[in-house]
Amino acid sequence: MSNLLSIIIPTYNRVDLISETLDSIVEQTYQNWECIVIDDGSSDNTEELLAEYVKKDNRFIYVKRNENYKPGGNGARNYGLDLAQGNYIVFFDSDDLMTEDHLQVKYDLITSGAYDFGITRTKYFNYTNKFIDRYYNFTTKDITRDNYVLQKLNWLTLDVIIKSSVAKSIRFNENIKIGQEYNYFSKLVCLTAKGVFLDKTVSLRRYHENSKRTTLANGVNYAKNQSVTNWHIFMDTKDFLNLENQKFLLNKTYYTILSNKSIPKGIDKIRFWSCIFSYFRFNAFTRLFYFFINKFTNRMYFLKRMALKY
Secondary structure (H helix, E strand, C coil): CCCCEEEEEEECCCCCCHHHHHHHHHCCCCCCEEEEEEECCCCCCHHHHHHHHHHHCCCEEEEECCCCCCCCHHHHHHHHHHHCCCCEEEECCCCCEECCCHHHHHHHHHCCCCCCEEEEEEEECCCCCHHHHHHCCCCCCCCCHHHHHCCCCCCCHHHEEEEHHHHCCCCCCCCCCCCHHHHHHHHHHHHCCCEEEEEEEEEEECCCCCCHHHHHHHCCCHHHHHHHHHHHHHHHHHHHCCHHHHHHHHHHHHHHHHHHCCCCCCCCHHHHHHHHHHHHCCHHHHHHHHHHHCCCCCCCHHHHHHHCCC
16 A cells, blocks of 8 residues: 555553554554554564554554564564555654654655655653653764764654655664664664654654663673674674774674673684784784673773773
């Protein structure tokens, strides 16, 4: 169907919240949409609730994550991408809300020029936090692969609308636990920088005191998970970046590995050290030496500064 928008929503045990999300979709001024809800193994009454929505409105599609996709939001979104029939993709979460013009604003934005993706704004509706405003640094930085990959500007998963052909050509990495959107959008901007930003809030985010994101950020495995994410960012984008920025990302991976005090599962050790020696030459020996020293002490700051130099 021409100009159909596919909304992809992964969910897990959100039966108490997802009704508000789905109601905000029903109330959209732009009505040419399908909404694919992918259940990532809920143990509550999500299935029964969604059955009611599907019965009332056949634009809702409810599926359980196929076993060919790994558990987690990444696998669910990839499954949603494979099922989507629309011309454009909108990612959303099962506990957040759309303003009533959310889809119309996004559709008008991406069709206003020769764009492959569009970006809007998000704000919290139940919490005061100005930190989120720092994501949107578009007044001083253009949308380029370098600016995004180096995080000189940023945006949230809720913010985008992407041409379906483009969105489907990229996969969410099902092997990482944090920074999923950073990985996905890094691959997006390496594929195309034809994006446009509109300084308008159309997504309302729900703040959770004990969200999964907060738990992962504060957990003992944070450094390990961040190391794996940084490594995948480097491997997925290095062929598109200049040498200086490649080194920056590899150095970022090395730094988080130091915090973890070991190379975690999920990073090919041989390939990692091969890249270190290929990119940093003589300084690689200092990096290797400090890597082993760091296992036993956090001191020797001068050696650490030498090891991180590039």
